[in-house]
Amino acid sequence: MTAKLTVRNVVVAALLIALALLPVYAEFGGNRFVLTLFTRIVILAMAAVSLNLILGFGGMMSFGHAAYLGIGGYAVGILAHEGVTSGFVQWPVALAVSALFALVIGALSLRTRGVYFIMITLAFAQMAYYIVSGLARYGGDDGLTIYKRSQFFEPLNLSSKVQFYYLCLALLYGSVYVVYRLINSRFGLVIQGARSNDTRMRAIGFPTYRYKLACFVIAGTMCGLSGALLANHTDFVSPAMMYWTRSGDLIIMVVLGGMGSVAGPVFGAVALLVLEEVLSSITEYWQIILGPLLLLVVLFARGGIDGLLRQAGPKPEQKVHQ
Amino acid sequence: MSALLQVENLAKRFGGIIATDDIVLNVAAGELHAVIGPNGAGKTTLIAQLSGQLMADSGRIHFEGHDITRLPPYKRSALGLARSFQITSLFLDFSVLDNVALAVQARAGHSFHFWRDARTETALREPARAALARVGLDKRADWPASALSHGEHRQLELAMALAGSPRMLLLDEPMAGLGPEESARMVDMLRALKKELTILLVEHDMEAVFALADRITVLVYGRVIASGKPDEIRNNAAVRDAYLGENEGAGHG
Numbered sequence: 001m002t003a004k005l006t007v008r009n010v011v012v013a014a015l016l017i018a019l020a021l022l023p024v025y026a027e028f029g030g031n032r033f034v035l036t037l038f039t040r041i042v043i044l045a046m047a048a049v050s051l052n053l054i055l056g057f058g059g060m061m062s063f064g065h066a067a068y069l070g071i072g073g074y075a076v077g078i079l080a081h082e083g084v085t086s087g088f089v090q091w092p093v094a095l096a097v098s099a100l101f102a103l104v105i106g107a108l109s110l111r112t113r114g115v116y117f118i119m120i121t122l123a124f125a126q127m128a129y130y131i132v133s134g135l136a137r138y139g140g141d142d143g144l145t146i147y148k149r150s151q152f153f154e155p156l157n158l159s160s161k162v163q164f165y166y167l168c169l170a171l172l173y174g175s176v177y178v179v180y181r182l183i184n185s186r187f188g189l190v191i192q193g194a195r196s197n198d199t200r201m202r203a204i205g206f207p208t209y210r211y212k213l214a215c216f217v218i219a220g221t222m223c224g225l226s227g228a229l230l231a232n233h234t235d236f237v238s239p240a241m242m243y244w245t246r247s248g249d250l251i252i253m254v255v256l257g258g259m260g261s262v263a264g265p266v267f268g269a270v271a272l273l274v275l276e277e278v279l280s281s282i283t284e285y286w287q288i289i290l291g292p293l294l295l296l297v298v299l300f301a302r303g304g305i306d307g308l309l310r311q312a313g314p315k316p317e318q319k320v321h322q
Numbered sequence: 323m324s325a326l327l328q329v330e331n332l333a334k335r336f337g338g339i340i341a342t343d344d345i346v347l348n349v350a351a352g353e354l355h356a357v358i359g360p361n362g363a364g365k366t367t368l369i370a371q372l373s374g375q376l377m378a379d380s381g382r383i384h385f386e387g388h389d390i391t392r393l394p395p396y397k398r399s400a401l402g403l404a405r406s407f408q409i410t411s412l413f414l415d416f417s418v419l420d421n422v423a424l425a426v427q428a429r430a431g432h433s434f435h436f437w438r439d440a441r442t443e444t445a446l447r448e449p450a451r452a453a454l455a456r457v458g459l460d461k462r463a464d465w466p467a468s469a470l471s472h473g474e475h476r477q478l479e480l481a482m483a484l485a486g487s488p489r490m491l492l493l494d495e496p497m498a499g500l501g502p503e504e505s506a507r508m509v510d511m512l513r514a515l516k517k518e519l520t521i522l523l524v525e526h527d528m529e530a531v532f533a534l535a536d537r538i539t540v541l542v543y544g545r546v547i548a549s550g551k552p553d554e555i556r557n558n559a560a561v562r563d564a565y566l567g568e569n570e571g572a573g574h575g
Contacts, residue, residue: 181436181437181439182436182437184439184440184441185435185436185437185438185439185440186427186433186434186435186438186440186443186446187433187434187435187436188436188440189420189423189424189427189433189440190424190427190433192416193413193416193424196413196414196415196416197411197412197413197414199375199411200407200411200412200413201424202394202395202396203373203375203395203399203405203407203411204396204399204404204424204425204428204482204486205395205396205399205400205428205429205486206396206428206433207394207396211433211434214434
């Protein structure tokens with residue numbers, strides 16, 4: 001693959017490099033808070049990347065994606081509470097439980113379409129929310145403090161802010177690459193074909209249900225991993241991690257960054273969370289500013305931030321008018 | 323009788339409306355069999371039942387000796403029964419070549435391949451390019467499908483049906499909305515195709531039907547009122563009354 005030197009590619013590369021150099025800035029600028037903020041951004045960006053796989057590429061409008069954040073987080077939290085602190089146990093369990101949850105939810109909800117699909121995924125996520133709220137042994141509504149982060153082999157120490165940041169960043173870049181490979185594979189073309197015209201896909205011989213289900217499970221598992229990271233980041237899990245407004249935040253990140261663009265959700269997560277941070281430091285009514293801003297993006301920039309970047313600079317040759 | 327497609331007493335009702343009623347139809351291997359009838363005669367319903375989009379209420383469908391009455395569309399397509407759509411139904415946000423390559427991929431085993439770039443697989447791209455060349459769209463391969471003209475969409479439909487190297491084509495009004503020149507080109511293309519494939523053609527364009535068909539079945543209100551060679555159909559009194567006469571009366575010839 002040869003990448004062309006377009007405005008968009010330059011900005012994408014700049015963002016990836018800036019994220020990689022952030023700890024250096026935090027160290028020498030003496031701004032430790034920015035590292036904490038960006039660790040959170042990177043983790044949620046990964047969740048948004050996973051949502052984009054089903055939402056942007058698969059056309060599956062899931063409104064319950066935060067459930068996997070909670071499930072991945074609680075897998076780590078509950079195991080830590082029970083004395084199992086090895087990441088080699090915690091993380092695979094987080095992934096497996098998320099995958100299983102996605103398999104069950106997907107198997108049921110993918111039989112419906114449109115508004116019903118949105119409502120049923122929302123309903124299942126809220127169900128998970130109320131279930132963990134009722135887990136009295138694990139803090140119930142109040143949540144659960146994690147006293148020891150996931151333990152891995154010697155040099156890797158998740159309690160080191162810089163190490164943890166780089167681990168999250170590596171996993172984010174890894175998941176972006178995985179999504180990139182997936183969507184260009186045979187599997188990915190089937191998923192996008194089903195988004196474009198599901199009836200036709202079935203007519204030419206694809207049992208689309210099982211491909212969409214597999215895609216749903218992959219996305220859920222990936223989001224479960226970011227849930228495990230988030231639990232380690234905050235040293236705390238609570239039902240709020242999987243509340244429906246969090247699912248909404250993830251959708252906003254995807255739409256803001258650009259649905260169906262591999263790098264889009266990373267832009268979306270950075271933009272939304274930085275904006276939230278900046279605006280809330282200016283006024284406590286920051287949502288009054290953020291709301292209309294999002295509205296403008298939805299109305300006038302259909303492809304989100306990534307779409308705007310693609311329009312900037314010289315247009316690629318229009319094959320249509322050859 | 324060595325029919326490739328055998329339809330026995332097929333029926334479909336939508337509430338009180340009888341869309342197809344007791345249809346008996348045999349298509350021999352190698353023939354081009356046209357199904358004609360006035361609007362609402364059940365032609366598209368019949369195609370949908372044959373391809374599996376609609377399940378029949380009663381009756382049986384055999385294809386190459388397999389009972390396919392209860393098979394879902396993707397399994398029928400895997401047996402070599404391909405359909406094209408009356409209302410153009412493409413992947414408009416995909417490139418022309420991607421559209422056809424998907425049709426090839428549908429017949430190339432399961433698609434649980436997660437890693438390799440499918441757009442570089444010659445096993446998918448070459449047959450797709452060949453199918454595009456057959457319908458004369460090879461120069462448009464890299465265009466977005468949404469940028470093609472209506473006539474080119476019909477050609478692309480045909481290329482997709484061909485790409486899976488089917489045994490039999492179900493064509494639902496391939497001439498719909500085409501200008502005279504495009505229609506003539508489509509007739510030429512179908513004439514070339516019928517040498518290699520069995521075709522069931524639903525079409526309103528009578529000129530095209532009588533130019534192409536080996537046999538014709540006439541549907542009216544979901545029932546078969548006649549079936550035979552083009553000459554027999556032309557001279558059949560019931561058909562003239564029910565259908566051709568109506569057309570002549572309306573001045574369409």
